[in-house]
Amino acid sequence: MKAASNIILLAVAFATIVTAASMVKFVNNCPYNTWFWTVGPAGSNIFGNDHERIMVPGSGGSVIHSMINTEALSGGLVLKIRDLPRYQVGQVGILQVEYHLEPSTKSFWYDFSTIDCLPGAGPENPRHCPVIEGGIKMHVPGQAIENACPPAWCANGTCHNTYQKHGSWLGEPTLRCSMNYDLVIEMCTENPGHQTHDDAAPKPKPVLVASPNGSCGTGTGYTCMGSRFGESCSKYGYCGNGEPYRGMGCQPEFATCAKSMFGSCCSQHNYCGDTDEFCGQGCQSAFGNCGLGNSNLRSTSR
Numbered sequence: 689m690k691a692a693s694n695i696i697l698l699a700v701a702f703a704t705i706v707t708a709a710s711m712v713k714f715v716n717n718c719p720y721n722t723w724f725w726t727v728g729p730a731g732s733n734i735f736g737n738d739h740e741r742i743m744v745p746g747s748g749g750s751v752i753h754s755m756i757n758t759e760a761l762s763g764g765l766v767l768k769i770r771d772l773p774r775y776q777v778g779q780v781g782i783l784q785v786e787y788h789l790e791p792s793t794k795s796f797w798y799d800f801s802t803i804d805c806l807p808g809a810g811p812e813n814p815r816h817c818p819v820i821e822g823g824i825k826m827h828v829p830g831q832a833i834e835n836a837c838p839p840a841w842c843a844n845g846t847c848h849n850t851y852q853k854h855g856s857w858l859g860e861p862t863l864r865c866s867m868n869y870d871l872v873i874e875m876c877t878e879n880p881g882h883q884t885h886d887d888a889a890p891k892p893k894p895v896l897v898a899s900p901n902g903s904c905g906t907g908t909g910y911t912c913m914g915s916r917f918g919e920s921c922s923k924y925g926y927c928g929n930g931e932p933y934r935g936m937g938c939q940p941e942f943a944t945c946a947k948s949m950f951g952s953c954c955s956q957h958n959y960c961g962d963t964d965e966f967c968g969q970g971c972q973s974a975f976g977n978c979g980l981g982n983s984n985l986r987s988t989s990r
């Protein structure tokens with residue numbers, strides 16, 4: 689009899705769990721991985737920093753997010769979806785699912801936005817969203833429920849029931865469903881789409897021009913090398929020769945820093961020196977020598 693009562697208790701506990709939470713289930717049918725981030729309303733401390741990503745593995749992988757009580761946070765939660773593992777890199781193609789779980793009305797609101805996707809943009813454009821073409825569907829599974837809990841989807845280049853512009857208007861596609869149902873977001877429902885090219889590839893270094901007017905350094909695009917104002921770029925951004933220009937703060941990227949006086953290694957903080965601090969970790973080999981061997985040459989030269 690003891691065993692039987694345990695089973696009943698378990699069943700009750702299980703029922704409580706099931707009825708307490710609605711879930712958002714991601715299913716990724718694309719041949720590449722996708723990622724999502726949770727971003728909460730102001731004051732919620734849910735920031736969705738780039739490194740807080742959650743991966744949904746490609747080729748049929750799935751991940752479940754249990755809806756949180758956003759009524760307690762006074763604002764909905766946004767799930768930002770992308771096909772690259774970062775989104776805070778400027779204007780990029782992000783799909784956004786938003787939900788607002790309202791236990792007081794035993795329901796949740798949800799919507800789907802493609803505002804950040806550039807229609808017709810190819811995979812070389814960071815604002816490309818592969819699943820607009822490949823298909824994405826946000827729905828509450830079960831045919832019978834679909835009338836009450838409408839789906840939103842994109843397929844073959846066209847989206848339905850989704851936000852494609854900012855603002856709010858009559859008949860805007862904010863959808864509602866009773867609590868305890870789950871939201872499923874399926875990606876690449878039609879075809880594989882084309883994954884966005886990696887927009888974090890290192891960009892070519894800007895070409896520096898010999899300073900025509902004595903200014904140099906970050907933001908100007910001017911280097912002192914080859915300029916008639918002197919070979920060193922001071923921390924204040926002026927070319928010159930001599931101590932104030934060659935000393936601490938000299939910008940090695942834009943000038944010949946005082947190698948003989950200050951050392952032959954350029955540290956990660958853009959200072960010249962000869963100790964491990966300058967020649968070791970973070971040393972910029974483009975602007976001088978690197979390697980701990982160099983630190984044996986001299987002690988700090990100042």
Ligand SMILES: *[C@@H]1O[C@H](CO)[C@@H](O)[C@H](O)[C@H]1NC(C)=O
Nearest residue numbers: 823841842843844845877878
């Ligand atoms: C997309 O296009 C394909 C091929 O023409 C078609 O089979 C499919 O039904 C379309 N999907 C939707 C949701 O319209």
Ligand SMILES: *[C@@H]1O[C@H](CO)[C@@H](O)[C@H](O)[C@H]1NC(C)=O
Nearest residue numbers: 900901902903904908910926
């Ligand atoms: C030199 O030219 C740049 C770019 O036009 C300007 O920002 C800077 O203020 C000028 N510097 C001087 C010393 O005139």
